[in-house]
Amino acid sequence: MLYAVLAGFAGAGIAPLAHRALGRASGWVLAAIPLALTLYFASFLPAVSAGEVIRWSRAWVPSLGVVLSFELDGLGLIFALLISGIGTLIVVYAGGYLAGDPKLGRLYALLLAFMASMLGLVLSANLILLFVFWELTSITSYLLIGHKHESEKARKAALQALLVTVTGGLALLAGLLLLGIAGDSFDLPLLVARRDLIAAHPLYPAIVLLVAAGAFTKSAQMPLHFWLPGAMEAPTPVSAYLHSATMVKAGVFLLARLAPLLAGSVLWYGLLVGFGTLTMVVSAFLATQQTDLKRVLAYTTVSALGTLTMLIGLGTPAALKAAVVLVGAHALYKAALFMVAGIVDHKTGTRDILRLSGLRTALPITTVGAGLAALSAGGLVPFSGFLAKETTYAALIEFPWLLAASVLANAFGMLVALVVGWRIFTGESQVIPDDPGPVPVALWQGPLLLGIAGLLLGVFGWMGEGIVAHAASDMAGQRVPVKLALWQGFEFEALLALGLSVFTLLLGLAFYKAHGLLLRLATSLDWLYQRGPYRLFDLGLAAFVSLAKWQTQILQHGYLRYYILTVVVTLLPIGVLLAAPGSPVWPVTFGPVGLFETALVAVVLASTAFVMSTDSRMAAVAGLGGVGYGVALLYLSYGAPDLALTQFAIETLSVVIFVLVLYRLPEFRVLTTRAQRLRDAVIATSAGAVMTLLVLAAQSQSGASRVSGFFAEQSVPAAMGRNVVNVILVDFRSLDTLGEVVVLVVAALGVFALLKLRPEGEAH
């Protein structure tokens, strides 16, 4: 399963090369990766529908309880199928949509990397692992929104989305860590078993608040929703994939994943139902106030996310069942509608719904796809959207107010479906300026296939009962019976839900008639919309940046000696404490003094004094060599031959490098007054005295650390080496060593770049 997750990252690695080699066909070829993943996950359908949970795990950072552990259950499988399935269509679509864009290879790479991150997120069974993938989706999303990085608007939208989701991510990290503390594990199944312990833990309220903050930013709950409409700056394939079907559902997924752990309190219920309902209604209304096709769709997406949050918050078996059905149905029709918006934009060069009409003649196949998706979005029989709406209504029957809110939101949704699926395609055919020609297969396949899928899943919904039941049961922590059929029988609830569906339809039609009125309202309410939360965000960000600038100017003044002064003054109290009578430093004893060591110390001190006093740079380099060799010999006499050898070699190389550079540097010059030098000498001497006291204090705490004891004992049996220093470097702490080697390589590349590469325009 790890390889299934990593496949997307590997694909991202080869995508730019593949694109260069294959040219126009690259989208079709690269789609093989998500397609293979879809088939792979689909092969688990029978097992997972039967209630099996497929697990895979391997130690990653065992000492911190971080395990690479994946789990494929009902919920995970539904998401995995949506991610890889829609991903397949999107990759093909992107190939058609951005044909000829020089950055297309990069876009493929990011789309595949995003897909892999998303798969990792929904399959993780470890909190830390989940968080890592969560952040990866934020980063890939940032890069994807900013695809057109030449455009300032795109850059700003990308940064806004990143800041909002990453701030939420930070809250989530805190929440997950607290959860790990409360449950004493990062393992999800284990935590579910300890849910009572967590619910009773004093940290519980903090955990719920932090986790909800993370989920709300990611899933664009009001008032943190504003980044999502802004993110419509992204190329349409990205909007269709990330901002309708997958990434924005990550927050909802997180809530669903953690529901069995955290649900059951008033806090959880209030937060989710409150914000969810608010988001559902308000953003459905805001959708009717937009004229940009993509923004219209973005607001309905926010509305659907609100509905999902509300349903998960309610937590009744019926509500959770409805949430699962809605996730699937919404992903199918919303991705399709976004792709339609992209095709329309591609063909006509505009996304303004007021300027579009009669497109059915120019875009015949797209019209079919759009129609199918819109029928599902409007919740008509026999589409999957109908099942979603029916189950939602059925779940809300006990909550009349929520039911009314949901009917209202759905009626607005109906209006949008009519606009996107009917209004722009019917009426008088318009003349299309700069017609780019017929729409290629790569573009229309997506909406058509998704539209058909939405229809089939509606008609054959009963086939998915098993998996939906298990997904809902995973969330509920109890068995949830699921029956998915277009005709639910003559029971009261079923009939009421059906009646409400008819009512929603009529209300939606009424809204559609009044669309012109609603848009006029938008014009007169414009002053209010200009003061939305995004404006607050802009102001806050500007204030934050100027605060940073102000404090930087105070602290980062650029005078090295005053930085040093600050450090030394901060150190002084420690020195005073150490020098006070009764500190572990006293009494200072000199013990037996070896002649050899004393001579070495004298040589080092004399060489240092020489470096400080000489006026010749070359002589100073020689003095520096004296210091280095003296220190090397000190290492040798104190039982550190490895250090001595290293220091000798380094000293030799250093001298060579100094000699090569030095005569190109300026001569020594005295730039300071006598008083300044005296002041600096006092500062430096007191710092030196503090360090001496520090060493004495450290030495009074005799004995090697426990860690050293471990290394001393384990070196031969565990690591087959008798030189313990080397064993620590290449075995026990080899990851550190690897990092250090990387630092060296970076330093060398820095030297190389400084010397060999010149900025453009500068002569060699």
Place this chain on the structure above:
Amino acid sequence: MDTLLAVLIGALYAAGLYLMMRRSIVRLIFGLVILGHAVNLLIFAAGRLTRAHPPIVPEGAAALVPPYADPLPQALILTAIVIGFGLQAFALVLFRQAHRVSGAEDLDAMRTTDSH
């Protein structure tokens, strides 16, 4: 003896810092090198010091035979020495190029990152 080493470390710190507070860029680099020695010796002296017992397990033995020098600070210092070398080379070249571009030899003339 350890006390002697502590005094040496203090002296090296003082010398390194004093040189770094000069305004001449060459002295700054020399100060950096001396400060590097001081830091390495500080870590070294903070561990257990023994004379002439390197942390190498004798042939046939399963573990280090006490008294032995603490291997952990040695491993830390070993990489620190090499990294210090990288830093020193980079700093030298950086100052050299900064001097070439700006012609300045006074650190106070290089306070901002802006080139104009």
Place this chain on the structure above:
Amino acid sequence: MFSLILSTTARAIMPLTLVFSVYLLMRGHNAPGGGFVGGLIAAVAFAIASLADGVATARRALVVDPRRLMAVGLALALASGFGGVAAGQPFLTGQWAEVMVPVVGKIGTPLVFDVGVYLAVLGVSLTMLFALSEED
């Protein structure tokens, strides 16, 4: 500033120094030495050569570009870490073959890691040194 004495001595010393550096690398697990020290000593050998006969000669003696050495060394160290992963253990867990070789002792992935460090350190030192020497 060509010096016949320096040049001749350097030619005699260089192979010896290189052999010594490899010896230090190989015995590093059991006696003072290892990748860091070995790599630095090897770099000293080339530094002497470049001082005596010029950078171009030293570059020819090295055959490959030192930047490539850095890359290979880093890749080798990284690759040795996947030995542990392949055996189902965390990244960089040492894996050992039951073979004894004189000087080296047992053969295992930490040795490969150390060879990577050796190459990377050699590459780093020489990249800096050559770049500085070739400056006009």
